[in-house]
Amino acid sequence: MGLLVLMIVLVVVVGGYVEPKPQPNNLLPHTLLSMHPQHGTTHQQHRYDRHVHNPDKHHNRSAKSGRRHSADVKVFVDGGGGKVSGFLHHFWRSTGLCPPSPHSSPQPFLLSQDEALNLALVGSAPHQAFTQVRIHWLFDLVNASQLDTLLDHLYHHQLRPGFELMGNPGGIFTDLENDTQVIWWRDLVTQTAARYTGRYGLEWVGSWRWETWNEPDHHDFDNLNFTVQGFLNYYDACRAGLDAVWEGMVLGGPGGSCRDPGFSSMCWALLTHCHQGTSYFPPHRPPRIDFISIHKKGQEDADSILTEEVHTINIIRRSFPRLHHIPVINDEGDFMKGWWRGLTWRADARYPAMVARAVALHLPLLSSLRYELLSFDNAFLNYRPSFFDQRTLVARFQMNSSLPVHVQMVKKWSYSVMGLLARLGHRLLPHYTSPHLPNLSLISSCRGCDSGDGVVTSAGEPNEVDNRLQFLARDSQIPVTTPTTPVTAIPSMTVPSSTPVTTSTTPAITTTTTTTPARPVSASTPEMTASTPTTSASPSFIHTSTPTTETPSLITVSRGDDDDGRDSNAAGTSRGVNDSAGSSDGDGGGSDDGGPAGSSDDGGGSDDGGNGSSVNGAGNDDSVGDRGHSDGGDVGSSWEVTVLLTRSKGTVTNASNSLTVRVTVAIPKRLVGGVLVAAMYRLGWGQKGPYEAWQEVGSPEEPSRQQLKYIRAYEGGNRVGPVGVVVMRPVLQVTLNMTLPDLQLLHLCQPHPATPGQVVGVRTMGVTSSDVLVTWTDQRITTRCILRYEVERSVRNRGGPYRRVSGKTVTDNNFWYSLPQLSGSVMTVEGWYRVRVVTYWGSVGPYSPPHYHHQYQ
Numbered sequence: 001m002g003l004l005v006l007m008i009v010l011v012v013v014v015g016g017y018v019e020p021k022p023q024p025n026n027l028l029p030h031t032l033l034s035m036h037p038q039h040g041t042t043h044q045q046h047r048y049d050r051h052v053h054n055p056d057k058h059h060n061r062s063a064k065s066g067r068r069h070s071a072d073v074k075v076f077v078d079g080g081g082g083k084v085s086g087f088l089h090h091f092w093r094s095t096g097l098c099p100p101s102p103h104s105s106p107q108p109f110l111l112s113q114d115e116a117l118n119l120a121l122v123g124s125a126p127h128q129a130f131t132q133v134r135i136h137w138l139f140d141l142v143n144a145s146q147l148d149t150l151l152d153h154l155y156h157h158q159l160r161p162g163f164e165l166m167g168n169p170g171g172i173f174t175d176l177e178n179d180t181q182v183i184w185w186r187d188l189v190t191q192t193a194a195r196y197t198g199r200y201g202l203e204w205v206g207s208w209r210w211e212t213w214n215e216p217d218h219h220d221f222d223n224l225n226f227t228v229q230g231f232l233n234y235y236d237a238c239r240a241g242l243d244a245v246w247e248g249m250v251l252g253g254p255g256g257s258c259r260d261p262g263f264s265s266m267c268w269a270l271l272t273h274c275h276q277g278t279s280y281f282p283p284h285r286p287p288r289i290d291f292i293s294i295h296k297k298g299q300e301d302a303d304s305i306l307t308e309e310v311h312t313i314n315i316i317r318r319s320f321p322r323l324h325h326i327p328v329i330n331d332e333g334d335f336m337k338g339w340w341r342g343l344t345w346r347a348d349a350r351y352p353a354m355v356a357r358a359v360a361l362h363l364p365l366l367s368s369l370r371y372e373l374l375s376f377d378n379a380f381l382n383y384r385p386s387f388f389d390q391r392t393l394v395a396r397f398q399m400n401s402s403l404p405v406h407v408q409m410v411k412k413w414s415y416s417v418m419g420l421l422a423r424l425g426h427r428l429l430p431h432y433t434s435p436h437l438p439n440l441s442l443i444s445s446c447r448g449c450d451s452g453d454g455v456v457t458s459a460g461e462p463n464e465v466d467n468r469l470q471f472l473a474r475d476s477q478i479p480v481t482t483p484t485t486p487v488t489a490i491p492s493m494t495v496p497s498s499t500p501v502t503t504s505t506t507p508a509i510t511t512t513t514t515t516t517p518a519r520p521v522s523a524s525t526p527e528m529t530a531s532t533p534t535t536s537a538s539p540s541f542i543h544t545s546t547p548t549t550e551t552p553s554l555i556t557v558s559r560g561d562d563d564d565g566r567d568s569n570a571a572g573t574s575r576g577v578n579d580s581a582g583s584s585d586g587d588g589g590g591s592d593d594g595g596p597a598g599s600s601d602d603g604g605g606s607d608d609g610g611n612g613s614s615v616n617g618a619g620n621d622d623s624v625g626d627r628g629h630s631d632g633g634d635v636g637s638s639w640e641v642t643v644l645l646t647r648s649k650g651t652v653t654n655a656s657n658s659l660t661v662r663v664t665v666a667i668p669k670r671l672v673g674g675v676l677v678a679a680m681y682r683l684g685w686g687q688k689g690p691y692e693a694w695q696e697v698g699s700p701e702e703p704s705r706q707q708l709k710y711i712r713a714y715e716g717g718n719r720v721g722p723v724g725v726v727v728m729r730p731v732l733q734v735t736l737n738m739t740l741p742d743l744q745l746l747h748l749c750q751p752h753p754a755t756p757g758q759v760v761g762v763r764t765m766g767v768t769s770s771d772v773l774v775t776w777t778d779q780r781i782t783t784r785c786i787l788r789y790e791v792e793r794s795v796r797n798r799g800g801p802y803r804r805v806s807g808k809t810v811t812d813n814n815f816w817y818s819l820p821q822l823s824g825s826v827m828t829v830e831g832w833y834r835v836r837v838v839t840y841w842g843s844v845g846p847y848s849p850p851h852y853h854h855q856y857q
Helices: 043-052 055-059 113-123 144-156 179-200 228-245 265-276 303-319 350-369 413-421 690-696 705-712
Strands: 007-010 073-077 094-097 132-135 160-164 209-211 250-256 291-294 328-330 371-374 394-399 406-411 431-434 440-447 640-647 654-666 675-682 718-726 731-740 742-749 760-768 771-777 786-794 814-818 831-839 851-853
Touching: 073 440, 073 640, 113 144, 113 394, 113 406, 113 760, 113 771, 132 209, 144 160, 144 179, 179 228, 228 250, 228 265, 250 265, 291 303, 303 328, 303 350, 350 371, 350 413, 350 440, 350 640, 350 742, 394 690, 406 690, 406 705, 406 760, 413 742, 431 440, 640 654, 640 731, 654 742, 675 731, 690 705, 705 814, 731 742, 760 831, 760 851, 771 831, 786 814
Parallel strands: 073 654, 094 132, 132 160, 160 209, 209 250, 250 291, 291 328, 328 371
Antiparallel strands: 007 731, 073 431, 394 406, 440 640, 640 742, 654 731, 675 718, 675 742, 760 771, 771 814, 786 831, 831 851
């Protein structure tokens, strides 16, 4: 129930600061072992194989020792700008899925409302957390119009398909050693690439990864008789077909495990063919391959994935020297094979900790391995009786007992961790850890880095007694300490709100946890130094001298009604509640005038530039054609540092074995005397997430609407802050405790008065007449320092009046709006919707163009 212990202090530099002695950053977990002569596996893998056949025993294991670490771990992050390490490639932004059997008829699944909602949520993860979805059996859709529908939906949500040239359309292919069928396959690929180049443009389709048949050595060929030679002919036809449209099309393979040649004959045959073979088509040279895709899965941990990858990549580099420059991807890098296995670690904090650790482990080796992409392959949809413990990003609840029958979805922490990773910057910062611990991983990054900034160094340790954080304080539970050095007050900035502002509103930058209910102070409550609390009508910040009664605010923003739906007494409010209890996240009102005044929309479109072609009539996309994510603008050029720490040891859990980590961040000298804003995010063991909230309300197979509201309130993890920091010295220090497992992310931002940009691409997908999923894109938002998005609705007309319906803090690019009851046509979610962004320091972007949602039919 407790949160992380967080202490941010300004360090008084006495003669400077000495960086801790650099420790090796090579986090390769195990010594690479030779290939086993019989099975093609490492000795490491054999050690894990004992647990594969009894996963329930393995995934519930816990560390036996409850000993608390007494020694601190010290981390120094050079955020001063003097030693930027290089570009941070976000190589993990891919996922995948497979339709259920029969593969010859995937359309009922791929074109279902459930899958449309799933993909909409994937595509609306913040900051393009996902850019690719790899989908099996696309060629088995009945006709081209069905493939159009699916790819249109991906396009509208900024998702590129990982397009596997896989399937047997019409069942016409039987033997690709037959010359006629080889030509047919080439023409099929050419027609497919040409169709979507004409539909979306070459810039978009040219950015796709086209890939060969998935795991050909498993021989699931949809009634095709694939010999090794037939598979090589197939590859040549794929290459020639894509080149006929544009020679820059990206094609790779073999998309398999590439184990010993006795099993993986097609994998090694394809690589040999591309190394020194002869193409079926002129000019009969070795065909080009643009990436080598392998599948290396974990043994319920992150470390074993990298061990297996390095082993196989080394074999490939030694065996095929002409392919040494070809990048490698692992597009099925999940932690345990079998997405359908019900494993509790896939539901709780262990999974996001593994994801973050896998990313951190790969970073030092990206260049040497020529490693380009890691996919956790987790966009499947769960089935009863598993809701949270399969390899999925969302928990799907099929509401078969309600009228109408429909589906509800909850975002798991496996989804939330991708949003946290997306907050990482585009430049790596050097960091040093002392001592090095094998289960602690760290990624430090920045945006707006200036290489001319200096770094503080000295011959002494930081003074931890006289240094105190300056910030806005609202919580009387936080201990009070007053520093002694005066500081100049900074003028306040006030943000207008669309909702009435009362004296009970609170500033955005506070020391409270914005997504959790009030709790009694405990040892794990954030320990921050604050001024004496003031009344709600008079927010203040702490001076380094004794504050007066007229202390001005640093930054003030009206939060409005920011009820997050979390209840500290969940047992008394969530068990046994029915749909009529409580209230919705929003206004609960329906359309009382039969439709929007002056609206000419009759097909789910909008009049803000949309084309009306998306799934379920959500045809508002004023951003199509501008697919890039903008990091420009004044706010985007401001200094921003993100430090992600994770503790993971596979499926081991031990909340009592806490580790104290002290993070010191060097601040650019140009920022001294100004203000920074800090926030801390956490997905940690022992903290309540949506899975734990679902268990708390009795693990219902069909949660009531009030229960769903409660469960969704725990999506996204916990956030402490944001808090304002007056920078007195160019060093900032954060002390926190980490459980096992744990993931914590420190986010430091330089406020900027410019607009953060406008939300665009608002779309809606109707679920029932009382439920709608609202999504948007942040491609024009120029900062990651986002406090929340505000979703507003007008039931009358485009011009308003609007009322905010996103009652809880929304930081993803989506919001599931539900009325308190399934109310038929009396009260509906029909109406106009608009969205705007609010930053940590209270600046707001302009509202999106309004989008009209028709009543669900």
